[in-house]
Amino acid sequence: MLDLMTVDSAGDISPAAPATKEELLGRVAHGDQSAFGELYDQIAPRVLGLVKRLLVDHAQSEEVTQEIFLEVWQSASRYEPTRGGASTWILTMAHRRAVDRIRSSQAGRDRDAKIGIRDLAVAYDHVVETVEVRIEHERVEKAMTRLTQLQRQAVSLAYYGGFSHSEVAEMLHIPLGTVKTRLRDGLIRLRDELGVAS
Amino acid sequence: MTDRNDAHPSDLAGAYALHALDAQDTAAFEAHLIESERARIEAAELNDTAVALGLAVAPVQPSASLKVNLMALLASTPQLPPVPAPRAVGTTDAPGAAPAVPPVAITTAPTATGGSTAGTTPVNRSTNMPASVAAAADIASVDTAPFGTGANRPAMGIHAAEPSGAERSSATERAQVRWFKRPVQFMLAAAAAAALFVGGTFLGQALNADPFEAQQASALAQINAADDSQRAATTTADGQEATLVWSNKLAISAVLVDNLPVLGGDQDYQLWYINAAGAVSAGTFDSSGDGTAWRVLDGTMHAGDQVGVTVEPNGGSDQPTSSPIVAFQS
Numbered sequence: 001m002l003d004l005m006t007v008d009s010a011g012d013i014s015p016a017a018p019a020t021k022e023e024l025l026g027r028v029a030h031g032d033q034s035a036f037g038e039l040y041d042q043i044a045p046r047v048l049g050l051v052k053r054l055l056v057d058h059a060q061s062e063e064v065t066q067e068i069f070l071e072v073w074q075s076a077s078r079y080e081p082t083r084g085g086a087s088t089w090i091l092t093m094a095h096r097r098a099v100d101r102i103r104s105s106q107a108g109r110d111r112d113a114k115i116g117i118r119d120l121a122v123a124y125d126h127v128v129e130t131v132e133v134r135i136e137h138e139r140v141e142k143a144m145t146r147l148t149q150l151q152r153q154a155v156s157l158a159y160y161g162g163f164s165h166s167e168v169a170e171m172l173h174i175p176l177g178t179v180k181t182r183l184r185d186g187l188i189r190l191r192d193e194l195g196v197a198s
Numbered sequence: 199m200t201d202r203n204d205a206h207p208s209d210l211a212g213a214y215a216l217h218a219l220d221a222q223d224t225a226a227f228e229a230h231l232i233e234s235e236r237a238r239i240e241a242a243e244l245n246d247t248a249v250a251l252g253l254a255v256a257p258v259q260p261s262a263s264l265k266v267n268l269m270a271l272l273a274s275t276p277q278l279p280p281v282p283a284p285r286a287v288g289t290t291d292a293p294g295a296a297p298a299v300p301p302v303a304i305t306t307a308p309t310a311t312g313g314s315t316a317g318t319t320p321v322n323r324s325t326n327m328p329a330s331v332a333a334a335a336d337i338a339s340v341d342t343a344p345f346g347t348g349a350n351r352p353a354m355g356i357h358a359a360e361p362s363g364a365e366r367s368s369a370t371e372r373a374q375v376r377w378f379k380r381p382v383q384f385m386l387a388a389a390a391a392a393a394l395f396v397g398g399t400f401l402g403q404a405l406n407a408d409p410f411e412a413q414q415a416s417a418l419a420q421i422n423a424a425d426d427s428q429r430a431a432t433t434t435a436d437g438q439e440a441t442l443v444w445s446n447k448l449a450i451s452a453v454l455v456d457n458l459p460v461l462g463g464d465q466d467y468q469l470w471y472i473n474a475a476g477a478v479s480a481g482t483f484d485s486s487g488d489g490t491a492w493r494v495l496d497g498t499m500h501a502g503d504q505v506g507v508t509v510e511p512n513g514g515s516d517q518p519t520s521s522p523i524v525a526f527q528s
């Protein structure tokens with residue numbers, strides 16, 4: 001299983017990879033099922049990893065992952081490469097879907113706050129990751145250390161926990177307006193640390 | 199800037215990128231995006247930043263069955279035409295500079311959100327329908343439940359061109375919508391196939407908006423529609439009628455059991471593919487106690503596999519821990 005994961009993820013950067021995700025997505029938009037299969041192989045572990053980070057339950061995470069890929073299939077024609085990479089497009093969709101699932105299910109409400117607040121490092125304990133993933137992880141982890149403790153908590157609860165800003169406010173016992181500020185300032189700081197600019 | 203209470207829309211930029219806003223705030227912020235180029239750039243950057251957080255998460259390998267299911271669903275899943283209708287999707291398409299916008303626009307109101315429960319009304323309405331032409335007709339009116347990605351929000355891209363297509367079952371109207379034709383027919387086929395087997399209970403389950411159940415229904419319909427579809431009937435240890443249907447070509451199967459007893463919350467029924475290599479879990483399910491409990495098995499079926507059902511601790515076991523209540527030879 002772990003071997004498989006490594007092989008699959010390594011495909012992301014393999015020089016032998018015949019097509020980029022963007023090219024594949026372009027073909028998917030025209031109904032190319034084999035391109036869809038290839039795209040799926042390249043990015044499904046990323047999508048499921050993220051969804052499972054939020055939902056925890058594996059079976060439910062696979063369901064949501066299926067929804068996400070059906071949506072990729074349905075709306076591939078709406079993807080515009082000039083606006084960003086295919087991974088960005090798909091992972092944004094994935095996060096949104098996972099959050100929607102949490103908001104819509106009672107199970108989501110019962111989740112413990114620690115799901116969101118636990119350290120990135122904890123989730124990484126027993127993971128065999130590729131070089132690419134490791135580098136990305138370390139970069140983000142390092143950037144996270146530049147945030148204030150409260151910014152970090154708020155961003156983690158919202159992004160990794162899937163909690164709404166009002167839920168975050170309740171958990172951290174701070175006013176909603178303060179949460180908004182922290183989320184925005186925290187993300188801006190992360191943006192600058194990570195060198196994200198359009 | 200930030201001490202203007204909650205009034206300043208730009209304050210929402212962070213929460214928006216993190217999908218932490220409710221529908222109302224999301225709409226307010228998107229209205230702000232339309233007005234402000236600067237806000238769109240920030241939204242795009244913060245969205246990319248959020249994605250960086252996502253890319254830092256450890257990948258998880260999906261089960262093989264997930265891809266099998268997906269690939270099987272493609273043929274019957276409509277695709278959007280290349281260019282969205284600009285008028286209808288103006289509010290979501292206009293702030294085009296932001297990469298955040300397209301996915302958000304499309305996923306704003308998936309069938310699973312609490313806010314979209316209105317969309318499930320016609321679905322639930324069918325719950326008690328007997329399996330019949332009437333039920334099948336009703337399916338035609340709810341075809342977006344499993345396939346649409348959010349039919350309920352006017353500003354939303356996918357269904358904007360035919361906002362009430364899901365509500366009205368006018369054949370003409372539906373015929374105009376190219377990409378809805380196949381799913382409607384497909385679901386009709388699914389309903390017809392399902393009706394043959396299990397009747398009303400099945401429909402009640404199949405019409406649920408839950409995509410997992412929709413996927414299950416599709417898979418069952420595919421088995422039944424396969425040209426090499428086979429079935430084997432037997433009884434459980436307690437005498438309930440049990441049926442296995444399968445297709446060697448599709449390499450999938452489903453188990454259906456009548457009046458399977460309800461289990462306690464600490465137990466699940468678990469399915470197994472059993473062959474010379476041992477037993478492989480094929481998923482868990484539970485039963486409401488009456489009607490037909492059924493499930494399409496996870497994973498790949500190999501010709502000649504045995505299929506068994508055991509009672510296991512909640513969530514299932516790695517290997518069977520009890521004797522099967524029923525077993526089939528495919």
